Amino acid sequence: MYRFSAHALRDLFCKEEVSAETIAQSTLKRIAHYDHQIGSFLSVLSERVMEKASRLDQKRKEGKPLGRLAGVPIAIKDNINIDGQLTTCASKFLQNYRAVFDATVIKLLEEEDALLIGKTNLDEFAMGSSTENSAYHLTKNPWNVKCSPGGSSGGSAAAVAARFCPIALGSDTGGSIRQPAAFCGVNGFKPTYGRVSRYGLVAFASSLDQIGPFTTNMTDAAMVMEVLGRHCSHDSTSLAVKPEEYLKKIEEDIRGSVIGVPWSFLDQLQDGAKENFHQAIEAYKTLGATIVDIDLSLLKHSIAVYYILSTAEASTNLARFDGVRYGKRSQRAATLEEVYDFSKQEGFGPEVKKRILLGTYVLSSGYQDAFYRKAQKVRTLMIQQFKAAFEKCQIIAMPTSPMTSFPVGAIQDPLQMYLQDIFTIAANLAGLPAISTPCGFSSDGLPFGLQLLAPIMHDAKVMQFAHAFEKATGYSHKIPPLFDKMEHSS
């Protein structure tokens, strides 16, 4: 059953060829059997999902209409609230925190009869590119368990790659869906900023955060985006527009289209990654697309801009974790000041502390103009450069990451880790829809990701181009050998 896509599972369930209880049981069994090898989950919602499955079977028995995700197991990154369930953000600060409401995305998935199976691991508060910053445990890459799954949504990417579930949700602030999707050989989509509601997502950098899906194929991505991509009155940045018809649009032919590539920005690519990217471009030419060179020279500054703006926003957003109303309160604290000082010291990990301090610095008087204001201005210029590029093409293609997955612990210098996101960050800064889709393997068997970007609101266009690539290459269907087996055969 693990080989089925989400849409295939839904069809089987609706045709009464399999029950929701069987799907849920088999999913739980697979996680229990295999997840100790990669650690993709922080909590598994066994009881909850079995209850839901039983209600769903009853609903089907009664002949009631079934939702668009009926019987589909879905994993949720542990920075998205599910009412009554732990929402730790992989932080000690929220070790015992139980969400008091459902995020909008959760509500939408539940309304369409999805089976929510568990909460996945992440870098603490989504701050990182390797999932090594989780306060709980490491997550490993299903393609090579010595390697990182990427981050920050490493748990969600690994869970889908290992075929624990066909769909998982992640959040993407600077590449946190796309980079782990590339590392784990699955699809990871970051919608246009405002396309999917952020209500109930624990905020990291509010002007950049966006929720999106991991899937094993583009039809599933289109199916889940038809559910999630709608206006929400609880999020003031939610786009008040009609949902796109993703399932219909992804089938359209890309013949005669123009793809832009910022060739000079890709100069520094290492040989393996460069060759892989060239092959992808050749595949698009075969599909009838024309390739043009575009200027995105400002993107070389995207990491500097991002680490000013995102830390500034994070330092503001994370001020709410003060040890007073919920979350960690230090046992050592005897005064109110000590409640703040000690709770944060004990509750936050080193990367989170660093970013709060850095964000406070770039916002402090005397430095605000030199850092924060300057970064906002360069962000404006980047948006303008993207607009100019999209005058010449419908889609921009570049690698998702400068390299394939690296061994766990291999990158110690924080700046080197930040540089991992050189190709992904700009989409967040400009609010663009962007996807990472599987694009082949390195000589040591690790997946490459191809990234596609479109103008704001053209989410379906990104998926259409990824879908055409998927049909032409078939990379999306590859399963990590370690996990391409039934539970009893290992």
Added chain:
Amino acid sequence: MEFDEKEVDKLAKLCRIECTEEEKKALCHHIAGILKYMQQLNEVETQGVKPCLRVQETHANVLRDDEVGDLLPREKFLENAPAHVGGMIRVPPVIKFTNP
């Protein structure tokens, strides 16, 4: 621009995060490196450029009707509270009394 441990001290106080000496050393080293990297933005000419506040102009001043929506019941809220008494969050004394 110098970034030293005194700056870390100042920032830690502003953020209300207690840091050990060892933490301060590492933070100072890392933040100084990142700030140095950020200097590259000085290469970009930004004279007369408007700072980007939001990527979509339609997002400015979005208001909803002032209506009562779903409320969070007090009991449910208090389940996550580190300490509470009489239906209220409990914290150490804010105002201190001293004997004359």
